[in-house]
Structures are given as C-alpha cells and as structure tokens.
Amino acid sequence: MTRHKVLVVPREIAGERLDRFLTKHVPGLTPERARAMLDAGRVRIRGKKAQATRKLWGGEELTLEVPEPRPSPHASVEGPELPVLYDDAALIIVAKPPGLVVEPEGRAASVVGLLAARCPPFDVEGLVQPGVVHRLDRETSGCLALARTDDAVAALLKAFQEKRVDKRYQTLVLGRPPDTGHLEGPYARDPKDPRRFTTRVPSARRAALTFTVRERFREGALLDIDLDTGRTHQIRVQLSEAGFPVLGDSLYGTEEACKHPAALAVGRQALHAWRLEVPSSATGQLVQVESPLPEDFLRGLTVLRGGA
Structure with a gap:
C-alpha cells in the first residue's frame, strides 16, 4: 500500500538536481531512500518517471509514491514501564526510567524499541518507530519527547534550533x-x-x-x-x-x-x-x-x- 505526497518546487531552487532537492526538502528522506524511490519510479513529474539527475527549473509539481513504513527491527515489548506524559498525532512524551538507553544498542531494551512495539503508529524514515530529536543519558531519568512522523521530527528540530523548547x-x-x-x-x-x-x-x-x-x-x-x-x-x-x-x-x-x-x-x-x-x-x-x-x-x- 502506498500514499501519495505532492510537492511544488520553489522557484528559488532552480537549477538544483532532483535527488538533492528531495533529500534537502522532504523530511525523513535520506539519500538512500531518495535514490531507491527514484530508481523504482516512485517520483513523477506530470505523471512521468523522473530521473535523479534532472535539473529543476522551479514551479514543477512532484508526486511521490510513499510506501507504508516497515516494521522496526528494534521493536520489543520486553522492558521497563514507560509512563506516557503526553501523546498526540505529532509527538509522544514519556517519563524515561534510569538505566534505559534512548536509542537501540545491541539487544538491550531502548526507548525507541519499546515505543515502537507498545505505542504505534509511527512513520519515521520509512520505519514504524519514533524519531529521536533530543536525548537523555542512560542513567538520567525524566521527560523525553519523541516524534511520530518525519514532519514532526523536522518541526521539533526547528523548535530546538529556535530555542522554543x-x-x-x-x-x-x-x-x-x-x-x-x-x-x-x-x-x-x-x-x-x-x-x-x-x-x-x-x-x-x-x-x-x-x-x-x-x-x-x-x-x-x-x-x-x-x-x-x-x-x-x-x-x-x-x-x-x-x-x-x-x-x-x-x-x-x-x-x-x-x-x-x-x-x-x-x-x-x-x-x-x-x-x-x-x-x-x-x-x-x-x-x-x-x-x-x-x-x-x-x-x-x-x-x-x-x-x-
């Protein structure tokens, strides 16, 4: 199952290559994912398959066929309780216990893996797992916010950069x-x-x-x-x-x-x-x-x- 995302290329980026535009301006789209989508014909301009090296002139309407996110390889229900302090369509905030890492490290339980299994939906970089924008050390406890979507990751990163957190x-x-x-x-x-x-x-x-x-x-x-x-x-x-x-x-x-x-x-x-x-x-x-x-x-x- 796929979803369609429509983008209009800004006039000011005229001359930029299509693959570089995608990785810069589509949240969560890594260079590897962008190349895979282009090679599979999932990026179209006026209904036609677009080449990665195509130079944009600005004003084009791009249609992206975005596949449903894949299951997270780190998802696990085995681990400590993660009290949820807030939850909506963009972000989830939990009370991280001490002794738990935020991002996966080997086979040990992590906040990312536990939330992927316990609190979907997530859609970040093509995976059903939350996006990490800030971190707490393994031994540090307390409030930790994670994003549910690529767009939410981009919004949270911008909020941190603009000191609105x-x-x-x-x-x-x-x-x-x-x-x-x-x-x-x-x-x-x-x-x-x-x-x-x-x-x-x-x-x-x-x-x-x-x-x-x-x-x-x-x-x-x-x-x-x-x-x-x-x-x-x-x-x-x-x-x-x-x-x-x-x-x-x-x-x-x-x-x-x-x-x-x-x-x-x-x-x-x-x-x-x-x-x-x-x-x-x-x-x-x-x-x-x-x-x-x-x-x-x-x-x-x-x-x-x-x-x-």
Missing part, C-alpha cells in the same frame, strides 16, 4: 553552591580522554546553564537547572568543573561524590529531567509536562536530609 532538570550535588548561578563557556571533547567533555579547552561551541538552589543540606544541595544549550553531558561537566559534582557521577564526579551515602542510595548519577515545554506541530500549542522524582532519587534526598 524549555528543559528543566533537578540534580543532587556536593558542595556549597551559591543560591543562583550562571555557567557559560567553551565546550569540546577532552583531548586527554575522548569519552569526556570539558569547558577548559578553546572551542567555538558554547555551553550555558543557570542553576538555583531548591534545598540545602549540610554536605550538598538540590539544584534546579535551566539549560540554555543542550550539549552532551553538559550539566555534569559544568557543575563538576565549577566545584559541585553530581552525586553518583562516575565519569565527572569526585571519589567523594561517588561514595557518599546519598550517592550509594541513588545508585546512579542523581540527575532527573523533571519538566519539559515543547510545541506540538499537531495542535500548534505549547505542551507542558512534569515527571515526578523517581524512587531512587528520593532515597538520596532522604539521606541528605537526615544529615542536614
């Missing part, structure tokens, strides 16, 4: 941070260890966040984090290099931050994406969701409060 985190740290603070600087891979990132080397890329102390303890604090940028490991890196390591962070934290009783009570890095605001292309409205602190994080809080 608001992500808030909570974390437990050691030390005595000020009541509020802003951390900003260069951001790059650590030249001494490619697994790590740092703000201590020159880089054109920047990382910025703002934090507020929500609760203080004798040996640490509960922080609210407002991300201005969304770099890999950013919160953990910037807080650690500012002298406030995240409890349980084995990569960036100090030995004390990993062996503290509260860190042992949590059993992972104490980082939780508690709030997310994101526009939905299905409704045109701003979606706001919150994910309560999970049990392991609350155990760490209890330990810190007992020592306050």
Whole structure:
C-alpha cells in the first residue's frame, strides 16, 4: 500500500538536481531512500518517471509514491514501564526510567524499541518507530519527547534550533553552591580522554546553564537547572568543573561524590529531567509536562536530609 505526497518546487531552487532537492526538502528522506524511490519510479513529474539527475527549473509539481513504513527491527515489548506524559498525532512524551538507553544498542531494551512495539503508529524514515530529536543519558531519568512522523521530527528540530523548547532538570550535588548561578563557556571533547567533555579547552561551541538552589543540606544541595544549550553531558561537566559534582557521577564526579551515602542510595548519577515545554506541530500549542522524582532519587534526598 502506498500514499501519495505532492510537492511544488520553489522557484528559488532552480537549477538544483532532483535527488538533492528531495533529500534537502522532504523530511525523513535520506539519500538512500531518495535514490531507491527514484530508481523504482516512485517520483513523477506530470505523471512521468523522473530521473535523479534532472535539473529543476522551479514551479514543477512532484508526486511521490510513499510506501507504508516497515516494521522496526528494534521493536520489543520486553522492558521497563514507560509512563506516557503526553501523546498526540505529532509527538509522544514519556517519563524515561534510569538505566534505559534512548536509542537501540545491541539487544538491550531502548526507548525507541519499546515505543515502537507498545505505542504505534509511527512513520519515521520509512520505519514504524519514533524519531529521536533530543536525548537523555542512560542513567538520567525524566521527560523525553519523541516524534511520530518525519514532519514532526523536522518541526521539533526547528523548535530546538529556535530555542522554543524549555528543559528543566533537578540534580543532587556536593558542595556549597551559591543560591543562583550562571555557567557559560567553551565546550569540546577532552583531548586527554575522548569519552569526556570539558569547558577548559578553546572551542567555538558554547555551553550555558543557570542553576538555583531548591534545598540545602549540610554536605550538598538540590539544584534546579535551566539549560540554555543542550550539549552532551553538559550539566555534569559544568557543575563538576565549577566545584559541585553530581552525586553518583562516575565519569565527572569526585571519589567523594561517588561514595557518599546519598550517592550509594541513588545508585546512579542523581540527575532527573523533571519538566519539559515543547510545541506540538499537531495542535500548534505549547505542551507542558512534569515527571515526578523517581524512587531512587528520593532515597538520596532522604539521606541528605537526615544529615542536614
């Protein structure tokens, strides 16, 4: 079964090759998928099969025969519960538990695989599986938005680029941070260890966040984090290099931050994406969701409060 999608070529791209136009302007259409559709005669101009190398003059009406998405090779019902915080025709937002990867890695359960099996329909890059636009580390819990269609992926990516997405985190740290603070600087891979990132080397890329102390303890604090940028490991890196390591962070934290009783009570890095605001292309409205602190994080809080 196929669906038909009609596109009108903008006048300003006159002279561009058809295959390049398709991969640039049709969400989810990779170069490989575009070539396969062209070779199979699924792209037509005025009812005639179009060649990949055809130069466009602008104003043409293209008809694409898009096949139904194939089953995801990663779909699996075996895995932890994924509470759904919001769901519509464009996106689904879940509360990711700690210990679960977002994208498939070998045979282990993933958010993508579990949603593909449990919460269809999806149609992303020709597969019945959700599209990933932002990520959480394996050990980080909380709000995670995924797209249902190629068009929704493109809309979410644009929303992130235009800073119309608001992500808030909570974390437990050691030390005595000020009541509020802003951390900003260069951001790059650590030249001494490619697994790590740092703000201590020159880089054109920047990382910025703002934090507020929500609760203080004798040996640490509960922080609210407002991300201005969304770099890999950013919160953990910037807080650690500012002298406030995240409890349980084995990569960036100090030995004390990993062996503290509260860190042992949590059993992972104490980082939780508690709030997310994101526009939905299905409704045109701003979606706001919150994910309560999970049990392991609350155990760490209890330990810190007992020592306050």
